Amino acid sequence: MAGGVACGIKAGGGPDLALVATADGRPVPAAGVFTANLAAAAPVQVSRRHLQVTGGRAAAVVLSSGNANAATGSAGLAAAAEMCEVVAAGLAAGAPEPRPEHVLVCQTGLIGIPLPMGPVRAGLPAVVAQRAGDRQAAALAARAIMTTDTVPKEVVVSGDGFSVGAMAKGAAMLAPNMATMLAVLTTDAEAEPGVLHGALARAVAGSFNRLTVDGCTSTNDTVLVLASGRSGVRPAPAALGEALAGACSQLARMMADDAEGATKVAVVRVTGAASDADAERAARRVAESQLVQCSLNGADPYWGRVVSELGSAGVAFDLDRVAVAYGGVTVCSGGIAAAHDEAAVAAHMAGRTVEIACDLGLGAGTAALLTTDLGYGYIDENRTTS
């Protein structure tokens, strides 16, 4: 079940408080993957602790947008904990469960500003009361976690006898003012918390963690999954992982497509690296390069910058073996310019999606990352918080 309301965290009055809960309010196996930022926000600290003390069980996720509740000290921790208590009490309605630690919390917005608890306290009973099991209720939740997103992001993936539903906001490191990505997945599959966590961690590694724009790691990034088991189907871990990965990959692509300020999405693919780790490091260096991103904004196939980033990525590298292609057209081979169809490259660069393929000519390591261009829009979005 889900729901979403406007409680007044956002000055503009938009939807800003969402809930995802099991149908009967009872805790089910759950898992989470959180930001690696050591300045982790209060909701991240609270959710981590709750999953730990319950051994991976949760009945609900409460989410708010407009304030990150990060760098807010002990008051911020108390606020996040109180949100879980109020939701647990509302769902339990006198029953012993869910307990507060069966509720997880996600928040997104500006860092360093005390969370206005007045609006939150008023909104929590409303969103608990409003929750419903239909698509419309899910859409309300997906909308209430949006910040700079222009469209809500929801996806359903069908497995063999089970399904995965998921929503996300963001933004990742793309959507700037509110630099946070949140995603909540639910599935009716049966799965133990440990299996669920392993599947989620692999899914995140291959999707959200392969999306980068500015290399900034948010204080609030959180991906959660709750497995109700209502399908009665217990998929093999691989099948469960595949379904979660499918949902996460679709959401990651939706985030890149909706990245505010971006005019292009680029897939940076590195092959021929000495190892997969080298390939990922090289692809990340290229994908995060401000100069490469500026070239994308100008639709300029300046491969020299790509080669320069590969050479400074800290991976095994031999310039004489490097090849670079845009949209399948090789522009650099053996480390020097290659004669090519310039019109074909220009047409590819002018499109919304650009493919940059780099072969290091050294081994079998491969990796691919999603990124965007860097243009006026990113500056406009990020120069002030007002």
Place this chain on the structure above:
Amino acid sequence: MAGGVACGIKAGGGPDLALVATADGRPVPAAGVFTANLAAAAPVQVSRRHLQVTGGRAAAVVLSSGNANAATGSAGLAAAAEMCEVVAAGLAAGAPEPRPEHVLVCQTGLIGIPLPMGPVRAGLPAVVAQRAGDRQAAALAARAIMTTDTVPKEVVVSGDGFSVGAMAKGAAMLAPNMATMLAVLTTDAEAEPGVLHGALARAVAGSFNRLTVDGCTSTNDTVLVLASGRSGVRPAPAALGEALAGACSQLARMMADDAEGATKVAVVRVTGAASDADAERAARRVAESQLVQCSLNGADPYWGRVVSELGSAGVAFDLDRVAVAYGGVTVCSGGIAAAHDEAAVAAHMAGRTVEIACDLGLGAGTAALLTTDLGYGYIDENRTTS
């Protein structure tokens, strides 16, 4: 002696070929520090080899702008070597020295485009013939290495009985299209090549390597020093190092001030880190953050982004101990917002130079880095090479 001419590498016809040479054309102790990029340009490879085979002696440096001669393969290496041969022959005028390996070469400009050797061949005899020992000749050289620089960068530092003169272009990773920094220092001090190299390496570490804008490491970065010994003074290594460091620091600041597209220069200072290495890593993370740089562009004292970068810098970190100040006014203390004089902070942010001080509250490690803001100008400069 020095000189600078327009030979025709630059399409616009601006000065693009420079020479720095000893007064009598004889090799003197020399040292160099080069880019760490594994896609090192041909001139970097040639200069490195020349310093190696001569054991650190050089008679001249030939520099060109408008083409980086990087990712140009064996033809590029042959071109850079030929430049040294022609200059050596011109300076030697029939004498056995300087040999070609006594000439070093620096180039800056676009990557991946074959160097037009016709103009270079025509220009080399001209710049050799034109060389002179006065300030005007030095100014011509400083002008001929400019790319997106708006002013030439020269500096003189006086030691105890000796002096250091230096010129630089750039740009570092700041001045985008031609992402290269070059610097040539000369001194009349006496110094063995090993002492010279140690002093130069320390000077570069504390100056050019503490300047970062986009974190991109050029294929061509080169800093060279030639020590003629004509003062007859052999300074203590520490005194020599201090003079070189003074010259490099002044040039680094001039580069930041002249960074095209930038409207502000920021000094990011980290104190209280567990070690100096941690402090530098944290300062670099903050200084290179696109989000922090965008806030600088908007004069927005959004310290939450600074804290977020500190927390993801990969260093020892405890949010509860973190303090952040802009221009000496503390805006965050104990990891949360601190009441402060907002007008004073706004006035500081509106200025050309912004000071961001971060205290991690953990130890005695300190570091400071120079950076700039990220605004429309950077995009304009970098979106296309045309």
